[in-house]
Amino acid sequence: MSTLRFGQHLIKASAVILQTELSFALVNRKPVVPGHVLVCPLRPVERFRDLQPEEVADLFTTTQTVANLVEKHFNATSLTIAIQHVHVHVLPRKAGDFERNDSIYDELQRHDRENEDIPSKWRSEEEMAAEASDLRNKLNKS
Numbered sequence: 582m583s584t585l586r587f588g589q590h591l592i593k594a595s596a597v598i599l600q601t602e603l604s605f606a607l608v609n610r611k612p613v614v615p616g617h618v619l620v621c622p623l624r625p626v627e628r629f630r631d632l633q634p635e636e637v638a639d640l641f642t643t644t645q646t647v648a649n650l651v652e653k654h655f656n657a658t659s660l661t662i663a664i665q666h667v668h669v670h671v672l673p674r675k676a677g678d679f680e681r682n683d684s685i686y687d688e689l690q691r692h693d694r695e696n697e698d699i700p701s702k703w704r705s706e707e708e709m710a711a712e713a714s715d716l717r718n719k720l721n722k723s
Contacts, residue, residue, distance in 0.1 A: 587621055587668070595710035598717055599647060603639035606647045606671075608713045610703040613688050616655035616673040618716075620644045629667050644669045650720050661685050 585592040585605055598606045598618060609617040620643050622636050632640070648660050648671045657673030663686065664670075670689060679685050 585621075585623070586625055587619065588666075593706065593710075595706065596713050598650075598713050599643060599720060601639055601643050603636050604643040606643055608704075608709045608716070609670075610709060611692060612704070613670075613685065613692050614672050614674065614678055616651040616657070618647055618651055618671050620647055620669040620671060622667060626667055629664065632667070640669065644671060646720075647671055650716060650723070654716060654719055663689060665689065 585594075585597065585600075585607075587607065592605075592607055596607045596610075598608065600606075600623075603623055604620060605623060606618055606620045609619055620640060622632055622640055624632075624636065626632055629637075644662065648662060651657070651671055651673045652660055655673040656675070658676055659674045661672040661674055662669060663672075672685065674685070679688070
């Protein structure tokens with residue numbers, strides 16, 4: 582696996598759940614809910630409209646595969662799938678996880694802004710690697 586980028590961040594292979602020809606999925610360093618993962622195109626672009634049609638297709642096929650995996654693995658009753666910038670958030674949901682269901686979107690907005698420069702608020706590389714490994718193993722068994 583070559584070095585992957587998510588914005589300005591270099592992504593370690595240990596955090597990656599799945600890589601396809603055009604996309605990759607990784608565990609989130611600061612999940613809004615347990616199982617919150619990101620799906621990104623391999624080719625860095627500034628805007629969604631900059632993706633080629635085959636990249637969009639692969640991004641959403643990968644999102645669907647990962648969504649099915651995390652929904653089952655985290656015993657979710659539903660999913661929230663949201664596009665921000667040029668990546669997809671996949672969040673397994675459970676009844677009552679937010680008092681108001683749509684509050685998850687407010688939390689996603691805060692999630693990207695709060696504590697950006699405070700690594701102590703992030704999960705450790707070991708925690709991320711363990712979760713990614715578990716999800717990769719489940720994906721390979723399905």
